[in-house]
Amino acid sequence: MLREKLKKYNLILASGSPRRQQFFKELDLDFDIRLKDIEEVYSDDLKAEEITNYLAELKANAFLGELSENDILVTSDTIVWHENKALGKPKNYEDAFKMLQSLSGKTHEVITSVCIRTKTKTDTFYEVTKVTFNPLSDEAITYYLNNYKPFDKAGSYGIQEWIGLVAISRIDGSYANVVGLPVDKVYKHLLTFV
Numbered sequence: 001m002l003r004e005k006l007k008k009y010n011l012i013l014a015s016g017s018p019r020r021q022q023f024f025k026e027l028d029l030d031f032d033i034r035l036k037d038i039e040e041v042y043s044d045d046l047k048a049e050e051i052t053n054y055l056a057e058l059k060a061n062a063f064l065g066e067l068s069e070n071d072i073l074v075t076s077d078t079i080v081w082h083e084n085k086a087l088g089k090p091k092n093y094e095d096a097f098k099m100l101q102s103l104s105g106k107t108h109e110v111i112t113s114v115c116i117r118t119k120t121k122t123d124t125f126y127e128v129t130k131v132t133f134n135p136l137s138d139e140a141i142t143y144y145l146n147n148y149k150p151f152d153k154a155g156s157y158g159i160q161e162w163i164g165l166v167a168i169s170r171i172d173g174s175y176a177n178v179v180g181l182p183v184d185k186v187y188k189h190l191l192t193f194v
Helices: 018-026 049-061 092-101 137-146 162-167 175-179 183-193
Strands: 010-013 071-082 084-088 109-119 122-133 167-172
Touching: 010 018, 018 084, 018 137, 018 175, 018 183, 049 071, 049 122, 071 092, 084 167, 092 137, 122 175, 122 183, 137 162, 162 167
Parallel strands: 010 071
Antiparallel strands: 071 084, 071 109, 109 122, 122 167
């Protein structure tokens, strides 16, 4: 259905995330991947979805002046929001270990913002999912980091991996959002965007 609606458009996914790319494939969409090197820096006074909205739009702004009439650009950003602080991708092993220790036995929010842009129109929206972790031993964290190396993931974990099976006791909201993209919202917004 969406594929048919978008057939005269050139859909561009500006994301290097294999998970986001897989979601687009699973939606049966024809799309190109275009990447820009963006320094993801934001003001300290931004909180929660303000951060992800800003970063998703920052990524889209990098394409200003390059979009043609029939291009539809999709950018996004995901953070883990925990104890009034944004957890992005870990800097290194120690940083990942500390992040997982801080999430252990607690509930946090996964926030993803998506920016859909054409030459003349912009639509930015976000999704929040609450995720509750069981208490994690240092041994479990070490095992996960050594075997799954989640260093490209916000909050240092992938819900679709081992840790999601053994350590996550509850999620409230979109599972796909925790993986990296609120696919149902993206689908709905694309349907009404064109």
